Amino acid sequence: MLGRFRADLHVHTCLSPCGDLEMSPRKITARVCDRSLDIIAICDHNSAENVPAVMKAAGGGRVVVLPGMEVCTNEEIHVLAIFENLDQAFAMQAMVYDHLPGENDPDAFGLQVVANEHDEVVAMQTRLLIGAVDLPVDRILAEIHRLGGLAIASHIDRGSYSVISQLGFIPETLKFDALELSSRMPDREARERFPSGASFVFVRNSDAHFLGDVGKNTSEYLLHEPTFAEIHKALRKEEGRMVMELS
């Protein structure tokens, strides 16, 4: 039997330099429970290092935490890479790190805190996570899909770091699994405003960098259970699974 599940597939943590320090694993988990979310994906900039801590902090609870990251391509397009398991996410991270130049300046960009499930600081990540990977978007999508992940174009309704702001329109060669809207724009309006994206599934996420924003924008999914595999089916509209449209 299928039921409705609410997901926010774009949540940053204190690892993102622009993420608030309050975005710690336990506080995010508590917030997610308050908001009655069923599924979240942790997507920090170019890194998955805080995913294990959030998964552990949420362990035993009812909310499902999916591992992911928000990759910045060399066109400066943000792409969510969401996976079923940590091994896949860390394989993606290895490729990203191999192609991510620069070192973070905390005074300029902010701290990059690697935390554990008790909200203790484990380390400071020194790579320039706010930077761009020196690979084009098609290579990033190919790697996400090779690893079995989902590639979602971030906040296509924004004027920066979106596939549409950077490339003008979505080329047919880019097989995103979904397009993210950071607003509550109805599906019909989104299809009209972004004709090159009209054939894609739209999902809504918060892109939260602050605790108060977690779960502020979400999509509802018709699933058998709250898992990666079911989300995967929903984005492909398989076996009755789907993302509920907003009208």
Place this chain on the structure above:
Amino acid sequence: MTMKLRRVVESLQLSLRCGGDRLDQDITGGYAGDLLSDVIANGQAGNLWVTMQVHANIVAVAVLKDLAGIVIVQGRQPADETLKKASEENIPILVSPLPAFETVGRLYTLLEAGA
């Protein structure tokens, strides 16, 4: 201000990657930008477009806006797909070894002097 594309290519020492048979067209000015959405909104027909984007979509934007050609800065190499599409559409693709600031500065000075 108009000028033959050929003169720009020679003066700025741009390397021609495709569209060489269009060097005798006039360019009407320049436009610089890396956000293709912005170029779609503000580029003008006949402009020579200076960018560091190398994705194949730059060709589609040049066709859409009837641009005179594309100058890719900092010696960045256009993707294979970009060159393929540019050949099909006959859009001149030029590569400048200089960064965007210097490339635009020289292009602007040249066009002003030639006007």
